[in-house]
Amino acid sequence: MVQEFKKVGVVGLGTMGAGIAEVFARAGFNVIGVEIDQAALDRGRGHLDKSLGRAVAKGKLTEEERSAIEERLTFTTSREDLTDADLVVEAVPERMDLKRDVFGDLDRICKPETILATNTSSLSVTEIAALTGRPEKVVGLHFFNPAPVMKLAEVITTVSASAETVDIVTEMAKRIGKTPVTVGDRAGFVANALLVPYINDAVRLYERGVATREEIDESVKKAAGLPMGPLALADMVGIDVCLAVMDVLWDEYRDPRYAAAPLLRRMVAAGHYGRKAGRGFYAGRDEAPEPRP
Numbered sequence: 001m002v003q004e005f006k007k008v009g010v011v012g013l014g015t016m017g018a019g020i021a022e023v024f025a026r027a028g029f030n031v032i033g034v035e036i037d038q039a040a041l042d043r044g045r046g047h048l049d050k051s052l053g054r055a056v057a058k059g060k061l062t063e064e065e066r067s068a069i070e071e072r073l074t075f076t077t078s079r080e081d082l083t084d085a086d087l088v089v090e091a092v093p094e095r096m097d098l099k100r101d102v103f104g105d106l107d108r109i110c111k112p113e114t115i116l117a118t119n120t121s122s123l124s125v126t127e128i129a130a131l132t133g134r135p136e137k138v139v140g141l142h143f144f145n146p147a148p149v150m151k152l153a154e155v156i157t158t159v160s161a162s163a164e165t166v167d168i169v170t171e172m173a174k175r176i177g178k179t180p181v182t183v184g185d186r187a188g189f190v191a192n193a194l195l196v197p198y199i200n201d202a203v204r205l206y207e208r209g210v211a212t213r214e215e216i217d218e219s220v221k222k223a224a225g226l227p228m229g230p231l232a233l234a235d236m237v238g239i240d241v242c243l244a245v246m247d248v249l250w251d252e253y254r255d256p257r258y259a260a261a262p263l264l265r266r267m268v269a270a271g272h273y274g275r276k277a278g279r280g281f282y283a284g285r286d287e288a289p290e291p292r293p
């Protein structure tokens, strides 16, 4: 079945969507990237060009390989072009109204066999599946940032997903070089249920003035051998994404350890979403501001 899969749609070409499109194209799939308008499409292509350019510069890809990958990538602003996609991965911002719009369209447009996957990091996959008339063909396929690099792909199953759909998506994840782990649809799934509260705890230490952002990040890096500290990681994955995950954990469990740090919420209110917004714990700040609780 998976052997017959040729065409993969990716809806939303932000940081994650562009990375996901790259991963599928590099694995030999024809990928159709969809964005809402031409400006967003151009930005998405920009992410892809930069990432492929970096791989060439590092000698990880030859010019010929890059050209072959680029030939497998097409771009459109029309979801109608996804009619014959075998798998569509949605990677639009984390708002249920946007997911409703996208999944409503995909359900109407895509052939009945098309499997629909969401890269959501904070919303319920079961609820997203219920927006369609084919919930048995909807699962989560959750990538980690940067998608071309991080090996894990969570395959999120639901009470309505069929075993066949889960098997196919798991097989697809292997085909693109990821390590799939099947997890249930609970807030944060597995990786974010562990990672994001840890980031949140680092924000709490920072806003209480226990240590500087550099001291917090260096401590964790050197203590646990991680490639980057929690505040740098928050900037990279998006402070808005971290808050969204904390809020779903809170909603689901009402456990005080899942209460979002006030500074996390204030930064989101201010539009300081991290690297993508040019403002975060490090982004746009050479000097760390003194926390004022």
Ligand code: 3HC
Pocket: 051, 054, 055, 058, 060, 120, 121, 143, 144, 145, 146, 147, 148, 149, 150, 192, 195, 227, 228, 233, 237, 241
């Ligand atoms: N796109 C593509 N490739 C990238 C990249 C990007 N954005 N950023 C880095 N890379 C590649 C580099 O090209 C390099 O490739 P190579 O080994 O083949 O030469 C490799 O990654 C290492 O990059 P660098 O040498 O430039 O830099 P580092 O060694 O500092 O690594 C990092 C950068 C890979 C981001 C590393 O710091 C890291 O692994 N950080 C932790 C990331 C992490 O924990 N992600 C999970 C976040 S949680 C999440 O995403 C879930 C969501 O739902 C919130």
